[in-house]
Amino acid sequence: MTSQAFQDDRAHVFHSWSAQRALAPAVVVGGEGAWFWTEDDTRYLDFSSQLVNLNMGHQHPRVVAAIQEQAAALCTVAPSFGNAARSEAARLIADLAPGDLSHVFFTNGGTEANEHAVRMARLATGRHKILAAYRSYHGATTGSITLTGDPRRWPNEPAMPGVVRFFGPYPYRSPFHAESEAQESERALAHLDEVFTLEGPQTIAAVILETVVGTNGILVPPDGYLAGVRELCDRHGVLLICDEVMSGFGRCGEWFAVDRWNVAPDLITFAKGVNSGYVPLGGVVLGPRVYETFAERAYPGGLTYSGHPLACAAAVATINAMKDEGINERVRRLGEEVVRPRLAKLQERHPSVGDVRGLGLFWAIELVKDRATREMLVPYNAAGEAAKPMLEVAAACKAQGVWPFTHFNRLHVVPPCVTTEKDLSNGLDVIDDALDVADRYYTGS
Template identity: 70%
Template sequence: MSISVDSAAGLAVKAADRAHVFHSWSAQALIDPLAVAGAEGSYFWDYEGNRFLDFSSQLVNTNIGHQHPKVVAAIQEQAAKLCTFAPAFAVDVRSEAARLIAERTPGDLDKIFFTNGGAEANENAIRMARLHTGRQKVMSTYRSYHGATANAIALTGDPRRWANETGVSGIVHFWGPYAYRSSFHAENEAQECERALAHLEATIAFEGPQTVAAIILETVVGTAGILVPPAGYLAGVREICDRHGIVFILDEVMAGFGRTGEWFAADHWDVVPDLLTFAKGVNSGYVPLGGVAISGAIAETFAQRPFPGGLTYSGHPLACASAVATVNAMAEEGIVENAKRLGEDVIGPGLRELAERHPVIGEVRGLGVFWALELVKDRATREALTPYNAAGAAAAPMGELAAACKQRGLWPFVNMNRLHVVPPCNSSEAEVKEGLAILDEVLTLADAHTV
């Protein structure tokens, strides 16, 4: 990779951004976005020549890293052939993308409805479930994120929902399993599973099973904590849904396409949902793309009845070309297998070694290249390093940690009191160890906040 210094260009990019770009989830006058000059593989760099190891995969979506040559070439070739075409037509690259995805989704999820991203995927999955069942309520967990459009943000459990709520969404939230901070006073994973399922059963009973259209879960909760479900939990939810005629939706927007060391996280537990939503890793975000994988029973609902939804850019040829190239590259290069190996042999053991040295680490959890460090002030009490949804001075320890990472050339993913370790699925062992060595340094600084 060629990195040069061009300070003037960087200043111009920054000035234009500050003059005209309105950033998401931000107080516009309080942000200072980095001007990015380029990226390749697991790294990106600024106009000052500073290079960063991307331990965030941007927004946990560049599963094959930056500028993968096969995907870049596929986009270029498709642009020369057919840039765009309406979704009502049969287009070769659209059909091939759907076929490749359907081959890898669990069970009979063989029909693919394409969207522009994960939020729209969840919106349309909810619409399908409501129309399929004739019911309105949808249930989701408090520790979750499902997107920022109207229904998707109502489904979301984290604080980004609060400012967007209407109070008339038909969404019911419940507690999912989280053994480290159990809402059920569980003493182990088995108890957590049993009590979380009992809580869900009780919530459904009091809401009225006949009113519930769907339960939607992130297979492995992403931004809200990388919470790996205990053995038996997803199978238990599947059984509850079957018993009450409820559609089971798995949100694999972040966990899918190799992130957990399997094509889909559901494969770890051999659970087949009725609908599965995806985006991000399907093409590493090179061109916006998401979708819903649909079971035969739900697809049959719309065999003679029109599905009342659509998008101008559904199955956009450039996006589908990038998905075809991504899936093929992942298969040819063993990228899913690499993610699994990194998790089992490098990241998991490496993070557990860090936990032995750093009292600020309360828990290590994850799969594949999808890990979180839960940071605490006190291991005995499990008091979080920063309060829930902290801002300003209360959030300072995590801000200091993130800044220390960046100063050392590591771009972290930080959320509340957690540090997520989510590099690209095709990262090398050396790159991962480089990042872990930097974390070792900065966690020493964070240890100063412990008791």
């Protein structure tokens, strides 16, 4: 017997990124901390943080209370007005941002933030080209999906003109045949420098990159890479946009992941963890170079719900709770003392584990059929029968009460930043068991 909620979903809800008739979505009715449960009382440890946005977990009492308090006072107001929640959220975010970033343009999510960051960069520089990486995801609206480097872009082409692709660093599958992380950084920067030359630096408005590549591999940049990109941009008068939609607000153990490398971009885009998605919110943090462009002339862009009071109140409560609970310090400790050594042991135990990488609570387990050749457990952009091994790995996790995040041939470890050490360890135990499924498909020696 199916519930009314399930029946109505199948009859009327059109889901994103899905073949509609193939769906049978679990109906979620509640959550607390790192856990959520469905209408049949099945409980899951949320090792996906939903879509890697639930940094403060389900139903954080301070965030819920802030939304309730703001709703009782004022639910919404047009963006042309001032509002205490909006102003405080902007001040807190600007205070946390690196360098001279001082103002915040609020959006409803990450894709809009990237759309507006690109628009700002083009208008501020008077140039039109945007350099974006192949292994990237920047959102699903027309401009952002063009910036995106993964196959979700393909059915949406042709789209926004002026986007030029480059390869970022990926030591495990180096496009530059590098033999060390230092060499990977050096060669990736030489490649980007050549792209600048071949495209004409005077035509390039901005480089956009995920500080730590998220969905497309959790690729942590080698030391020196981001500083090198910053130097290239400065040399040619190009703006640097760091997409921190997934990597910011505690996920990497920093307010913004760029802080780890002491690099200050010209624009930072954010969303997700800024308020754990309790109410949709994103934004662009910008500094004087962009701000002064629009000091005396109007910025040609806006949104009805820019700086929505409920969303901003949730952001204020989230940032203050993160400070009081020492979330960044906690995430750094769990990443280094729990996740890193456990994943290293998994790599030793399971032949299908080709690589593990990450920081904070932002990790990837890359699965292969053969360690020597690094053949992926499933092909790039696999679907149908070809994707079966990864589907079975995910099913094995769910059968033991852990909801995983998978993409292509990778299993990502991205639980809420408030996950207890016990739950984190138990979740890794489940992944350990599930990897036995991947090992059955291993063909190497």
